[in-house]
Amino acid sequence: MERYFTSQGHHTSSQLVLARHRILKPVLSLQDRARAEVTNGLAILANTAPAAFWVVWHVFEDRDVLDRVRQEVGRIVVVERGVGDGYGGQNSHEREGGRRNDGEGEEHREDENGDKEIRTIKLAKLKHIPLLFSLIQETLRYRACGTGPRFALEDVTLSDGFSSSYTIEKGAMLILAHEGMHHDKRVWGDDADAFVADRFVPGNKIKIPGNAFRGFGGGANMCPGKSFALHEIAALVAMLVMRVDFVPVEGSGGWSEPGMDEGNMAREHTAPKRRVLVRVVPRREVEGVVWRVG
Incomplete structure (x- = not known):
């Protein structure tokens, strides 16, 4: 070495x-x-x-x-919508455990603006x-x-x-x-x-x-x-x-x-x-x- x-x-x-x-x-x-x-x-x-x-x-x-x-990990996943590369923006909508906090009921992967669904596993919540x-x-x-x-x-x-x-x-x-x-x-x-x-x-x-x-x-x-x-x-x-x-x-x-x-x-x-x-x-x-x- x-x-x-x-x-x-x-x-x-x-x-x-x-x-x-x-x-x-x-x-x-x-x-x-x-x-x-x-x-x-x-x-x-x-x-x-x-x-x-x-x-x-x-x-x-x-x-x-x-x-x-999968069920337990799903509870700590944060879901939001962001632009392009998926690293979000100021207007991203965020939710945890599979429910949006903006009231939307439909599951989208990418909308007409090119925003993508981003799912983040929060390392601090793994514990x-x-x-x-x-x-x-x-x-x-x-x-x-x-x-x-x-x-x-x-x-x-x-x-x-x-x-x-x-x-x-x-x-x-x-x-x-x-x-x-x-x-x-x-x-x-x-x-x-x-x-x-x-x-x-x-x-x-x-x-x-x-x-x-x-x-x-x-x-x-x-x-x-x-x-x-x-x-x-x-x-x-x-x-x-x-x-x-x-x-x-x-x-x-x-x-x-x-x-x-x-x-x-x-x-x-x-x-x-x-x-x-x-x-x-x-x-x-x-x-x-x-x-x-x-």
């Missing part, structure tokens, strides 16, 4: 890399900037991307879940969709395959919270298998091996210990990008469910379980073992609508 920066490779990269480099250059050395870029690349490509795939898969493979997510965030966390629980290595700095006795205790000697290396922790029925209940979309919805009757969920690690080493990753995936899923349908390609196995490629224990989330082939079909209900996030 040092050679990448010294050869000015970042000048032809994404806006994200450019912005990060511009912010870090005054305060970090070249070597530290290179290390930071490697870390971000691992987080985005090795974990966030496959995690996003599995969230999308779980949403679209279950029609009931898909319909529920008001508990099912969506529950789906993401349940995916991170159900599809976890990584490990959490820990080094004992002193002798310590640990209890499993049930009936057993263990003495860990100073200098020992512990490897915490997240898959095992996330499927422990003593913690998660009898349905620990099942995917439950609303498991993490606030008010759920099952109380989950805070340290039982390792989707973003834990303790001092918890992922600092947790909130960003959650909202990034939520925004992606929200836009997909409102704009398109995924139709499995004939002969590709449909929505059958594709399995997980667990050949790399360094990854927290992994790609599917089998390729999932689908056709991306625009929803006819929103044909001609201009979409954006804001």
Whole structure:
């Protein structure tokens, strides 16, 4: 990565890399900037991307879940009319959740003035969709395959919270298998091996210990990008469910379980073992609508 920066490779990269480099250059050395870029690349490509795939898969493979997510996302969509490129004007009419506030009852995509219907998914309101965030966390629980290595700095006795205790000697290396922790029925209940979309919805009757969920690690080493990753995936899923349908390609196995490629224990989330082939079909209900996030 040092050679990448010294050869000015970042000048032809994404806006994200450019912005990060511009912010870090005054305060970090070249070597530290290179290390930071490697870390971000691992987080985005090795974990966030496959995690996003599995969230999308779980949403679209279950029609009931898909319909529920669409209904909840629809409630935070702001609809207005704007000119040309869809970025609105002073006289745009706005409504939320499918109802115009100007009293019009007819659904238009483009009027005689060339104004288009613009639908905006408000990022600040994503937090008001508990099912969506529950789906993401349940995916991170159900599809976890990584490990959490820990080094004992002193002798310590640990209890499993049930009936057993263990003495860990100073200098020992512990490897915490997240898959095992996330499927422990003593913690998660009898349905620990099942995917439950609303498991993490606030008010759920099952109380989950805070340290039982390792989707973003834990303790001092918890992922600092947790909130960003959650909202990034939520925004992606929200836009997909409102704009398109995924139709499995004939002969590709449909929505059958594709399995997980667990050949790399360094990854927290992994790609599917089998390729999932689908056709991306625009929803006819929103044909001609201009979409954006804001």
